[in-house]
Amino acid sequence: MPNVNILVGTMYGGALDVAEQVKPLFEEAGYTVSISEQPTLNDLTESPDSLSLFCVSTTGSGDFPGNFVNFTREIKEHPALTQVRYGLIALGDSSYGETYCGAGRALDELLQDHGAQRLGERLEIDAMETFMADDAAIPWVESWIEAENLKVAS
Ligand SMILES: Cc1cc2nc3c(=O)[nH]c(=O)nc-3n(C[C@H](O)[C@H](O)[C@H](O)COP(=O)(O)O)c2cc1C
Numbered sequence: 001m002p003n004v005n006i007l008v009g010t011m012y013g014g015a016l017d018v019a020e021q022v023k024p025l026f027e028e029a030g031y032t033v034s035i036s037e038q039p040t041l042n043d044l045t046e047s048p049d050s051l052s053l054f055c056v057s058t059t060g061s062g063d064f065p066g067n068f069v070n071f072t073r074e075i076k077e078h079p080a081l082t083q084v085r086y087g088l089i090a091l092g093d094s095s096y097g098e099t100y101c102g103a104g105r106a107l108d109e110l111l112q113d114h115g116a117q118r119l120g121e122r123l124e125i126d127a128m129e130t131f132m133a134d135d136a137a138i139p140w141v142e143s144w145i146e147a148e149n150l151k152v153a154s
Pocket of ligand 1: 091
């Protein structure tokens with residue numbers, strides 16, 4: 001059975017809520033799902049076959065949430081993540097201007113710099129436009145699963 005690990009970076013719980021709302025979609029599609037609220041590098045390296053889905057909000061001025069800081073430091077110190085396949089949901093607020101979704105964008109760049117492969121486009125959820133983040137996340141995850149299944153089937 002395929003496995004997906006949802007890695008959460010959050011200050012106020014919105015990104016965790018997204019992770020919990022999309023979890024059943026993976027289960028219905030036949031995946032086993034785990035949610036990491038305190039992600040570590042082991043989450044990416046211990047099971048090379050699993051998919052990773054990041055749900056990450058931005059705090060400060062484009063900064064990573066507190067529970068994500070050590071994790072990104074670990075990635076920077078790790079040479080290669082070429083086995084990692086991931087999707088990325090970034091939560092932010094466009095009223096912050098240039099730092100909009102800064103953490104999600106920086107994470108995406110960091111992962112790719114280390115050889116990880118993103119599946120599909122990054123989803124950015126703007127709190128200025130989308131009151132309930134799930135409204136944007138659920139359809140995106142449905143499409144993401146479908147694309148991934150097609151990939152497996154082909
Ligand atoms: C103190 C603070 C700083 C923030 N800074 C940014 C930012 O620089 N860029 C951005 O896109 N959103 C920023 N946001 C908006 C949050 O990323 C957004 O509200 C998100 O949905 C919060 O998700 P969370 O509940 O998972 O922490 C900030 C919010 C707060 C409260």
